[in-house]
Amino acid sequence: MTTTAPIENLLTPFMLETGHVRGRIVRMGAVAHTILARYDYPPPVVKLLGELVVMAAMLSSSLKQEGVFTIQIRGRGLIPLIVVDAVYGGAVRGYAEVSAEYADAINALPNPTPRAMVGADGYLAITLDAGADMQRYQGIVALEGDSIADALTHYFTLSQQLDVQVHLAVSDTAPWFAAGVMIERMPETSATTSEENHEAWRYAQAITGTIKADELLDPLLDAPALLYRLFHEEGVRVYPAHPLSVGCRCSRERIEAMLMSMSAIDRADMVVDGAASVHCQFCNKAELFTPSELGLSVS
Numbered sequence: 001m002t003t004t005a006p007i008e009n010l011l012t013p014f015m016l017e018t019g020h021v022r023g024r025i026v027r028m029g030a031v032a033h034t035i036l037a038r039y040d041y042p043p044p045v046v047k048l049l050g051e052l053v054v055m056a057a058m059l060s061s062s063l064k065q066e067g068v069f070t071i072q073i074r075g076r077g078l079i080p081l082i083v084v085d086a087v088y089g090g091a092v093r094g095y096a097e098v099s100a101e102y103a104d105a106i107n108a109l110p111n112p113t114p115r116a117m118v119g120a121d122g123y124l125a126i127t128l129d130a131g132a133d134m135q136r137y138q139g140i141v142a143l144e145g146d147s148i149a150d151a152l153t154h155y156f157t158l159s160q161q162l163d164v165q166v167h168l169a170v171s172d173t174a175p176w177f178a179a180g181v182m183i184e185r186m187p188e189t190s191a192t193t194s195e196e197n198h199e200a201w202r203y204a205q206a207i208t209g210t211i212k213a214d215e216l217l218d219p220l221l222d223a224p225a226l227l228y229r230l231f232h233e234e235g236v237r238v239y240p241a242h243p244l245s246v247g248c249r250c251s252r253e254r255i256e257a258m259l260m261s262m263s264a265i266d267r268a269d270m271v272v273d274g275a276a277s278v279h280c281q282f283c284n285k286a287e288l289f290t291p292s293e294l295g296l297s298v299s
């Protein structure tokens with residue numbers, strides 16, 4: 001890509017005219033870049049984390065007020081943990097835990113699949129926290145396939161009994177762009193035959209499979225134009241886009257409240273070199289508190 005136009009941070013829902021398939025497109029410029037540039041990640045980790053951030057953003061559109069979707073990948077390989085989450089309204093955050101000593105090993109992987117990086121025992125967990133009075137739901141699947149899109153497709157098929165197809169893309173160089181499309185087969189209704197539904201799904205799968213990463217990441221091709229290019233034969237209804245943003249729920253007030261809920265002895269133990277430091281891994285930022293701010297007498 002040679003253009004310098006900014007890619008917008010948007011989630012665009014759509015539905016194919018026949019009503020059998022719906023989908024969403026997520027495209028993120030500054031939002032993806034902000035999250036992916038917070039640490040000096042090896043390139044394969046940027047790709048993996050960027051894809052997961054796109055997926056979290058996609059899931060945010062099915063949330064009701066106060067809900068949080070969290071995707072975690074855990075294993076005992078070179079990357080022990082990746083966490084991304086999204087809240088109602090489209091604020092996303094995420095980070096990967098990568099120790100500097102493994103960076104070379106990750107870069108040297110001939111085929112850096114999620115499984116190769118996270119380990120053969122790696123798994124993917126998606127948690128829906130629907131709000132204070134609602135039940136928490138978690139689904140877990142082994143990290144299957146060569147890509148995170150494969151693993152997510154596997155997750156939805158196995159854990160949710162949904163037919164979905166996911167494609168994800170992250171730019172090769174900074175500034176980072178990340179994008180993705182997900183289609184979902186709608187349930188059959190009495191008005192349509194199962195044959196029609198099946199046909200429409202096969203068609204949408206085949207067309208979606210032709211999307212290239214360059215198209216998803218092209219800032220000059222907006223989502224409606226891309227959708228029209230793909231589905232103009234069948235017809236596609238494009239709904240208003242939702243804005244996406246970077247959001248973390250850490251705040252100085254919240255951290256201070258957490259510290260003040262600890263005993264004075266524990267608070268005092270946290271003071272090193274004249275201050276207690278609490279690090280937010282999502283923001284890669286530390287909040288410092290002096291002993292007097294923590295209600296400790298300075299001796």
Ligand SMILES: [Zn+2]
Pocket residue numbers: 248249250280281282283284
């Ligand atoms: Zn934070």
